[in-house]
Structures are given as structure tokens and as C-alpha cells.
Amino acid sequence: xxxxxxINGYGTIGKRVADAVAAQDDMEIVGIVKTRPxxxxxxxxxxxxxxxxxxKENIEDFKKSKMEVSGTLDELLxxxxxxxxxxxxxxxxxxxxxxxxxxxxxxxxxxxxxxLTGFSFNSEANYSEALGRDFTRVVSCNxxxxxxxxxxxxxxxxxKKARVTLMRRAADPNDxxxxxxxxxxxxxxxxxxxxxxxxxxxxxxxxxxxMAVKTSTTLMHLHALxxxxxxxxxxxxxxxxxxxxxxxxxxxxxxxIKSTAEAMEFAKDLGRPRGDMWENxxxxxSIAINKGELYFFQAIHQEADVVPENVDAIRAMLEIEKDGxxxxxxxxxxxxx
Amino acid sequence: xxxxxxINGYGTIGKRVADAVAAQDDMEIVGIVKTRPxxxxxxxxxxxxxxxxxxKENIEDFKKSKMEVSGTLDELLxxxxxxxxxxxxxxxxxxxxxxxxxxxxxxxxxxxxxxLTGFSFNSEANYSEALGRDFTRVVSCNxxxxxxxxxxxxxxxxxKKARVTLMRRAADPNDxxxxxxxxxxxxxxxxxxxxxxxxxxxxxxxxxxxMAVKTSTTLMHLHALxxxxxxxxxxxxxxxxxxxxxxxxxxxxxxxIKSTAEAMEFAKDLGRPRGDMWENxxxxxSIAINKGELYFFQAIHQEADVVPENVDAIRAMLEIEKDGxxxxxxxxxxxxx
Numbered sequence: 001x002x003x004x005x006x007i008n009g010y011g012t013i014g015k016r017v018a019d020a021v022a023a024q025d026d027m028e029i030v031g032i033v034k035t036r037p038x039x040x041x042x043x044x045x046x047x048x049x050x051x052x053x054x055x056k057e058n059i060e061d062f063k064k065s066k067m068e069v070s071g072t073l074d075e076l077l078x079x080x081x082x083x084x085x086x087x088x089x090x091x092x093x094x095x096x097x098x099x100x101x102x103x104x105x106x107x108x109x110x111x112x113x114x115x116l117t118g119f120s121f122n123s124e125a126n127y128s129e130a131l132g133r134d135f136t137r138v139v140s141c142n143x144x145x146x147x148x149x150x151x152x153x154x155x156x157x158x159x160k161k162a163r164v165t166l167m168r169r170a171a172d173p174n175d176x177x178x179x180x181x182x183x184x185x186x187x188x189x190x191x192x193x194x195x196x197x198x199x200x201x202x203x204x205x206x207x208x209x210x211m212a213v214k215t216s217t218t219l220m221h222l223h224a225l226x227x228x229x230x231x232x233x234x235x236x237x238x239x240x241x242x243x244x245x246x247x248x249x250x251x252x253x254x255x256x257i258k259s260t261a262e263a264m265e266f267a268k269d270l271g272r273p274r275g276d277m278w279e280n281x282x283x284x285x286s287i288a289i290n291k292g293e294l295y296f297f298q299a300i301h302q303e304a305d306v307v308p309e310n311v312d313a314i315r316a317m318l319e320i321e322k323d324g325x326x327x328x329x330x331x332x333x334x335x336x337x
Numbered sequence: 338x339x340x341x342x343x344i345n346g347y348g349t350i351g352k353r354v355a356d357a358v359a360a361q362d363d364m365e366i367v368g369i370v371k372t373r374p375x376x377x378x379x380x381x382x383x384x385x386x387x388x389x390x391x392x393k394e395n396i397e398d399f400k401k402s403k404m405e406v407s408g409t410l411d412e413l414l415x416x417x418x419x420x421x422x423x424x425x426x427x428x429x430x431x432x433x434x435x436x437x438x439x440x441x442x443x444x445x446x447x448x449x450x451x452x453l454t455g456f457s458f459n460s461e462a463n464y465s466e467a468l469g470r471d472f473t474r475v476v477s478c479n480x481x482x483x484x485x486x487x488x489x490x491x492x493x494x495x496x497k498k499a500r501v502t503l504m505r506r507a508a509d510p511n512d513x514x515x516x517x518x519x520x521x522x523x524x525x526x527x528x529x530x531x532x533x534x535x536x537x538x539x540x541x542x543x544x545x546x547x548m549a550v551k552t553s554t555t556l557m558h559l560h561a562l563x564x565x566x567x568x569x570x571x572x573x574x575x576x577x578x579x580x581x582x583x584x585x586x587x588x589x590x591x592x593x594i595k596s597t598a599e600a601m602e603f604a605k606d607l608g609r610p611r612g613d614m615w616e617n618x619x620x621x622x623s624i625a626i627n628k629g630e631l632y633f634f635q636a637i638h639q640e641a642d643v644v645p646e647n648v649d650a651i652r653a654m655l656e657i658e659k660d661g662x663x664x665x666x667x668x669x670x671x672x673x674x
Contacts, residue, residue: 183598
């Protein structure tokens with residue numbers, strides 16, 4: 001028995017989650033939903049995914065593009081056990097009613113508020129709390145990246161406080177409408193930023209504040225972390241904890257990975273689909289303990305790091321696998337992490 | 338009597354310091370030094386600055402470009418009381434010997450190490466210590482920007498510790514050789530960065546650490562500051578302290594200054610020469626006290642913020658003015674700050 005998964009919204013995240021789900025042996029894609037024809041919809045069909053229109057009025061558009069659709073979202077929801085909602089943000093409430101009507105479980109992305117589902121998910125930090133749930137939100141790329149390291153460090157040494165600056169990519173690589181081309185934008189200007197509270201939706205006890213700035217780049221986010229730990233430890237202790245985590249990749253500037261651009265080139269050379277880096281990229285040679293405080297840099301591939309988390313969330317919510325570590329292992333193995 | 342100032346190196350900083358010196362009524366430019374002819378050298382002559390070649394072997398080059406030179410650096414040094422050295426970094430030791438030979442005082446920029454002069458300068462923090470000195474180093478743009486706010490906050494409330502992320506412009510606007518076009522580069526990768534210790538060359542008692550990242554932009558640096566203060570205070574207290582400082586400009590995103598790009602446009606609209614922003618640009622609406630810690634953003638125009646500091650350093654070293662506040666006032670008035 002394989003779990004029947006629908007993908008509503010086949011953009012940056014949706015298409016990646018679809019492929020990651022298809023790569024697992026305990027789940028399958030029963031259909032993907034798009035509002036409009038596009039090169040992505042065509043490639044999806046070539047891959048064998050059943051294509052559904054978001055609504056009846058969209059079907060004509062697909063016909064004009066000579067694309068056959070299997071039906072509408074409504075019809076797809078009758079086939080699926082769970083839907084991964086990767087539609088643009090702020091449509092959550094509306095779709096939630098629809099999913100409830102069809103008795104389908106649903107996973108949203110970080111663009112939606114915690115309140116929509118009352119539960120925010122990270123594979124390593126709270127898998128067991130997701131077991132059997134109807135609705136879950138996989139937190140954003142930045143929050144996922146922060147939770148991965150903070151959970152690891154908190155478990156090993158206790159995190160007294162974390163002060164993080166997030167240098168955000170301003171637009172995704174395929175986005176031709178967004179700027180800035182040449183500027184730095186404090187965003188939000190009101191401090192601290194909302195990213196800290198978002199981490200608290202999963203790790204409520206951690207004292208974390210964040211400041212975020214949009215930068216003129218498309219490739220990855222970069223985090224500058226300053227953390228006070230409860231237990232005294234060395235730089236080697238930190239390396240040893242982080243290198244054991246399933247979704248943290250330690251790199252070194254000595255290997256000529258000195259920037260987000262080289263980290264992305266590295267993912268491509270690894271043969272990753274779409275050149276995706278699913279793991280946090282932590283610079284080993286940036287890890288420093290100074291006056292008892294920890295410092296390091298990590299890069300987060302905004303298009304990719306939440307993808308394996310979505311796969312694990314499916315397994316937890318459908319109770320295919322009770323143990324988080326086993327699901328993570330399974331997901332990672334199927335993807336080749 | 339006006340002080341006779343030479344400018345050695347007429348690039349990004351040198352040309353700006355020359356104009357700022359020329360704008361004062363107690364000092365004058367006796368000559369500027371270039372190694373090669375360029376549009377900048379031609380404009381300098383149009384402005385009435387006497388042009389000197391760095392060495393005899395460079396004179397031929399100027400002749401070929403039909404530019405008349407008044408002599409060489411050696412000859413200029415016999416005319417000058419003080420030289421502002423804005424040559425590319427790491428030539429300090431060599432030139433120092435030359436200046437000593439000619440009995441000329443000298444000011445270097447932040448590209449040189451503190452050790453070259455044994456004294457690092459900031460107008461507000463240590464003007465009086467520069468009085469009568471032969472050699473002084475005006476700290477870098479980033480350090481100048483940090484010292485301005487830290488000195489102000491330390492004087493008013495005491496700084497317990499400062500944790501700062503520096504998002505650096507990767508290249509100046511006229512630099513066509515430097516990247517990255519699309520990446521974030523932790524630089525230096527080794528943490529904390531050298532900017533903290535550089536602040537300590539002026540404010541040795543302040544606990545400051547810094548992390549620095551090169552970003553794909555040319556306009557300004559952006560600092561994300563997290564500061565613990567000794568005295569309890571409100572956001573209004575912070576605003577009131579910063580707005581009284583002579584080289585801090587408070588801006589607000591409500592006035593549509595939301596980024597470094599708009600901060601630079603603001604400087605242009607103010608009618609500033611070359612569109613220069615000599616002051617720290619501090620976002621008033623970013624100033625926040627959260628759990629007893631202070632947070633804010635500031636932008637630093639890397640081409641400009643050290644310019645008024647160079648003028649004040651001249652006045653201190655030649656003892657034209659004994660009082661720092663009076664010199665700052667004079668410099669600011671002449672520039673129109």
C-alpha cells in the first residue's frame with residue numbers, strides 16, 4: 001500500500017516535493033494541480049504525473065495549449081489521502097475548508113501562519129507530535145534551517161540564547177519581477193524580525209532574536225549566527241554534533257566553497273536534481289568559540305531545504321512510520337542525501 | 338595662515354578628501370599626486386589643484402596625455418605641512434620613511450594597520466589624543482561607522498557588549514573588476530572578523546564582535562547591530578542620543594528610505610557632491626529594545642564617511658583647533674552637513 005499524495009500548486013516548492021514523494025517507495029503522486037498551462041505543467045505530464053486544473057474555468061486554458069487534464073482539484077481530492085499545499089500564501093483558510101470537506105489531510109508551507117494548522121513541523125525536532133494529525137505546516141526555508149542547527153545544539157549543549165542575522169536572497173533564480181538589483185533592504189525594518197517567533201513555533205523554549213536583510217542575490221540565504229550555550233564546549237565538540245545530523249552538510253572554504261555560489265555549484269556537481277541542496281550548508285572553518293560564545297555561518301537553499309521535511313510530514317500524518325529518525329533515514333536514502 | 342595639505346593618491350577617498358579640505362577656510366590643497374593620467378587627474382587640474390607625478394618615471398605618461406605636472410611627490414612634500422595618504426593599502430611603511438625624511442606629518446586610511454602609526458583616529462571619540470601627532474590612521478569606513486554609534490551609546494548608557502553583522506558592499510560603484518554579481522560571501526570565513534578589534538583600536542574597553550559578509554551590491558555597507566547596554570533605557574532615549582550626534586543621520590522607512598539605494602538617492606537629492614553621504618544612516622524605525630537588548634540597522638557610505646574625519650585629523654595634528662567638537666562643527670559647516 002502506497003500513500004496517495006496530491007500536490008496543489010506546482011511551483012518552486014510543489015514540483016520539488018512531487019519529485020521527492022515520487023522517489024519514495026511508500027507514497028505516490030496521484031495528481032498535481034495547476035491553474036495555468038506552463039512549461040512546468042508540460043514537464044510534469046512527461047514525467048507521468050496526472051495533471052488537474054485548479055478549477056473548471058481553467059480547463060479551457062489547458063485545452064488551448066493542447067494539454068489534457070484529468071479533472072479539477074475537487075475531483076483529485078476524492079482520490080488523495082493527503083494534499084501538499086504549495087499554493088501562494090494567504091489562501092490557506094479557503095483551501096482548508098475544501099480539504100476538510102473531502103476528508104483529506106493537508107500540509108501547508110511556511111507562507112501560511114502557524115495558526116492555520118495550530119502545529120508547525122520539523123522532521124528532527126517534533127516528528128512524533130505530527131503523528132496522525134490532519135493539518136500541519138512545514139515551516140519556511142529560513143526557519144527550517146534555523147531549527148535544524150538550534151535543535152541539534154540545544155539537545156547537545158543547551159542554547160541559552162541565539163542572535164541571528166539573516167541575509168536573504170531577494171528573489172528565486174527564475175523570478176524576473178523582483179528586486180533589488182543593487183541594494184540592501186532591511187526587511188522587516190521593525191526589529192527583531194518575525195523569524196525568531198517562527199522558530200519558537202517549534203522550539204518554544206529557545207531565546208532567539210533575528211534581524212533580516214534582503215540582498216541582491218537569488219541563490220541562497222546566508223545566516224550569521226551568534227549563540228550562547230549552557231554547557232561549555234570546544235569548536236570540535238560543535239563540529240562533532242553537527243556532522244552527525246542527517247540534514248546538515250559541513251563544508252570548508254579550503255575546498256573552494258567560499259560563497260553561496262560555490263555551494264550551489266557543489267550541489268550541481270553532486271548530481272542533485274535541479275542542483276538542489278536539501279541540507280543546511282554550514283562552514284566548518286567559520287565555527288568559532290570566542291569569549292564563550294559560538295559563531296558560525298550557514299547557507300540555506302530556499303528552494304529545496306523544506307522538501308525532505310514535506311516527505312517526512314506525510315509519513316508522520318499518515319502514520320506510515322512512527323519513528324522520526326527512521327522516516328528521515330528513508331527520505332534521505334531515496335533522495336540520495 | 339592656512340595649513341598646506343598634500344594628497345597622495347587621488348582615487349575614491351583621495352579626491353573626496355581633497356575637495357573637503359578645499360572647502361575649509363583654514364587649510365588648502367598644495368598639490369595632489371597621481372601615478373597615471375586619468376579623467377580624475379584632468380578634473381583635478383580643472384578644479385585648480387596642482388598635479389604631481391608619483392615619481393619621475395611617471396612624468397612622461399602625463400606628457401603623452403598633454404597634461405602638465407608641477408613636479409613629483411618628492412617636490413610636493415617640500416611644500417606641504419601634512420599629507421593625506423590615500424594610496425592603495427600596504428605601501429605604508431615605504432611612504433612613512435619618505436614623509437619622515439621630508440618632515441611632513443601624515444594621515445593614512447583604514448587599509449593600513451594600526452601599528453603603522455600606533456594611533457587610530459575618530460573625530461568624536463579621540464580628537465584630543467591626536468593633537469600635535471606626526472602620524473595618524475583614520476580607521477576604515479566600517480570602523481568609523483561603528484565607532485560613531487558605539488561611542489555615542491557608550492557615553493550615554495554604557496555598552497556592555499555589541500554583536501554586529503556587517504553586510505559589506507562587494508565593490509565600489511566604479512569598480513568593474515570585482516564580484517560577486519550574484520552570491521553571498523562570508524568574508525572573512527574565520528570568526529569573529531577583524532572589524533571588532535579595529536573598533537578596539539579606538540575604543541579598547543568595548544566588548545564587540547563582528548561577522549562580515551560580502552554582498553552583491555556597490556552602494557553602501559549595512560550593519561545589523563545587537564547591543565546590550567549597562568543602563569536601562571527606552572527606544573526614545575536612544576533616538577534622542579543619536580539625533581544629537583554630529584555625524585549620524587536618522588531616517589525613516591516611512592519617508593520611503595527603505596534601502597541603501599534610497600539612502601543614496603536621498604544624498605543626491607540633498608545636492609551632496611558626488612552624491613556622498615558622510616553621516617551614518619540610522620533607521621529610526623528599526624531602533625528597538627527587546628528583552629533589554631538594543632537592535633537597529635545603519636547604512637554606511639563606504640566612499641564618503643571617513644572624509645570629514647580626515648579633515649578633523651588634519652586640524653588636530655597641526656593643532657589648528659584644540660577642541661574636537663569645534664573642529665567637527667567647522668568641518669560639517671563647510672561641507673554642509
